[in-house]
Amino acid sequence: MKYIDEFQDPALARRLLDDIARSVTRPWSMMEVCGGQTHSIIRHGIDQLLPENIELIHGPGCPVCVTPLEVIDKALEIASRPGVVFCSFGDMLRVPGSDRDLFRVKSDGGDVRVVYSPMDALRIAQQTPDQQVVFFGVGFETTAPAIAMTAHQAKRLEVRNFSLLVSHVRVPPAIEAIMRSPSCRVQAFLAAGHVCSVMGTLEYPALADTYQVPIVVTGFEPLDILEGIRRAVRQLERGEHRVENAYPRAVRPQGNPVALSVLREVFTTTDRAWRGIGTIPDSGWRLTDAYRDYDAEHRFEVAGLATEESAVCRSGEVLQGLIKPHECAAFGTACTPRTPLGATMVSNEGACAAYYLYRRLATPRTEETASVG
Template structure:
């Protein structure tokens, strides 16, 4: 399969690993931003094949995981309203809010539906003009263009019974927040290739210079990740605080101009709260004034929800790269995929779910 099988070639992987071992002379700690990269690293055992002096720190790039608790509670409050059809991708249904999740609200009789595209929700609104149809728009720059296009279409077609519950967040401000933490150990970043395929790479050189860290745009297959790690180590060893693109087949430096234009029309930058991290200035999007009538948070007046995370859950520290999942006392005990305490155990991209799925329970038992 083109661009898949050839990027899992074991012989080429061995060569890249040999090069990484050859160029590594000092301990280095680098963070992979994306939860998809975390799962690929653990699934293929890449972290166990690297030199012991290279530590991979798992970052906050899981869109489900960083959706704040208060936004989940807003979703629950909207979903249980009479006359509402609440639409979401399936991975959000079991993310715990304050004592409940969307699946339990659905079980209690609410009209909660799993869709595969925001346009599915827009079609439901067009077919059911007597109901308010809400789509749960979460995620990073990767998923935002499709949500922006859907709102644009709703406005163009005059579909007034559609709205979007927005919880979009941006990667570059999160990198800045991580680097400014007094507990930060990150010396380099593996940037998320799919985010950069949308937004390009122009926002990263100022971050690399300001915080004196190399940033390498990296894909998701084994060879992509190994090449990204190799380029990162080369930059670290040379003391170069630069941006490199190890995923050129998918990432042009300019990104996707049409998607960027759509995002600029439908959204505006705002402060956002990240689950487990807190409020990061100018780290998210909200609907711009032209499209504000499609904002579900305003339409249903759920802006004042206040919540508190369960004390035993340390997913916030996992998302910041301060601890590994198995270092949380609840991991694999009170917190499992069947009965999760936090979103990092629920999401298909969550670090805790990755450690649980890929034989890392033994680490918790030994600790």
């Protein structure tokens, strides 16, 4: 299949690793922002193949993981109400709220359905006009256009029994929040290629200049990630801090103009709380006033819910890149994918889930146990 095998070639990976090793003269720390990149790094052992003085820090790049507990509890409250069909992508169903998850609501009789597109939820609303159908809109800039288009269609078709519980977040403000943290150790970023395929790269040069960090837009296959690391290391060694696009087959500086147009129509930026991190200014989207009638929080009047995080889960520190998953005492014991304490163990893009899935209970740097391809 095109663009799969080409970017998992072990010989090319070895050449990139050798080039990185020749370039490095001092320790460097860089953060991959995307959870999909984290899974690729752990799956292929890329972090173990790199020179020891290059550290990859796992960032808050999993939208499921950073959805705040208050929003999860709002979803649970809405889904529990009679006459509601609550639709969501499958990875949200096991995310723990304060005392339960959406699977528990479903087992208790709630009409909770997994859909593969927000348009599926809109079709359900059209087919069941006597029910209130709610779609749980979670994600970064990548999934936001599809949800914005669904809201646009619902308004155009005058589907009155459809609404959205929105918890969308934006990457550039998160990068800025990370750089402003007193505990920040990040010296370069690998930016998420799929986010930039929608939004473009025009927001990043100001961040690179202000915080003097290289930002390299990177894909998700092993060679994509190694090329991103190679470019970031070269900039760091030269004292440069530019934005580079190492994913040109998908990313253009201006992004996707059609997607951006519908985003501007349906959403406006807002302050957003990130689970385990806190509130980041202008880091999220909410529905505009023109789409207020499709806002599930407004329709169902869910506000002021008391929330309580697990006392032993350290997923917030994982999301901030302060610790690796296996450094949490609950990892792999009290907290597993079947009994998750935090969202980072639930999501397909969560760092804790990646470490558990690929048996990374510790991080030995031995090439015999690591492979690319």
